[in-house]
Amino acid sequence: MLGLLAKLNQWEELTSHSALHNVDSDQILLMNGISWDIYETLLKSCQNISHYRFKYLEGTLEIMSPSRRHEVDKKIIALLLETYFLEKGIDFYPLGSTTFRREAVARGIEPDECYCFNSEKSIPDLAIEIVVTSGGIDDLLIYQGLGVPEVWFWQNNQFLLYYLRGNKYEQINKSELLPDLDLNLLASLVMSGEKPKVLISTFRQNISR
Incomplete structure (x- = not known):
């Protein structure tokens, strides 16, 4: 040690x-x-x-x-998602970068952001990872062992989504947990470089239409 x-x-x-x-x-x-x-x-x-x-x-x-870009993207995504939850009346519990681990499957991870919906649970419903540098451990293998239902990756200016069906992840085009969320809009705002206040205002205007 x-x-x-x-x-x-x-x-x-x-x-x-x-x-x-x-x-x-x-x-x-x-x-x-x-x-x-x-x-x-x-x-x-x-x-x-x-x-x-x-x-x-x-x-x-x-x-x-984590790099500065990693942390900025993580916070912007969290701000926008939580704005969406509030605007849509979604009952959510933000767990941030809480450590989740299970010795029985020899897996542990600290998501960039994660959320439970409707009630607080021992394992989040949604985990989000910001990928700036590749080459590390396969996060999906960890999340699979922990039983996290949905995982998002923000990588190369786009969202890649996976949903756990049985004991394997399937790549999906839209969120199973948040089916009405416009991921293209969300991605464009994250990439825009605007001030957070402007991003939140723009997002609110779009999702209230």
Whole structure:
């Protein structure tokens, strides 16, 4: 465990280097052969370090330091979705980047954003991931083991949606949970670069028509 923390400290020093401040990509560290106990201990050790995200899949650990673009897109999507929920009278529970994990299936993840609908549950109904840098753990394999019904990826300026049918995800064109949501409109607003106040106002005008 001490060796793992030392490696993490070295990685943190590297990613905080001034030359990387303007790099618009997520920094990802992958390690294999990590036991569940070490994963849980690491989560506890880093619970006050908000700029790391942890994923675990059957002995492989991913630690990510999100980029500025990652965090901006995540917040804009959350603001717009929550505006939609409020405008449409949808009963929702925002769980943010809560850690969800199940030792029995050796899986754990911290979504970028996630929501329960109608009531608060142990596992979210909808999880959203912002993909800026590829090459990490397959998030869908983690979510499949956790039993999350619907997962969205924001990648290359578009939404990719998956719905869990049985024990496998099926790619879908529109949300099963939010069938009336115009994803093309949502994507265009996220890409627009407008101020959040303008985005919310524009979105409200469109969804109230």
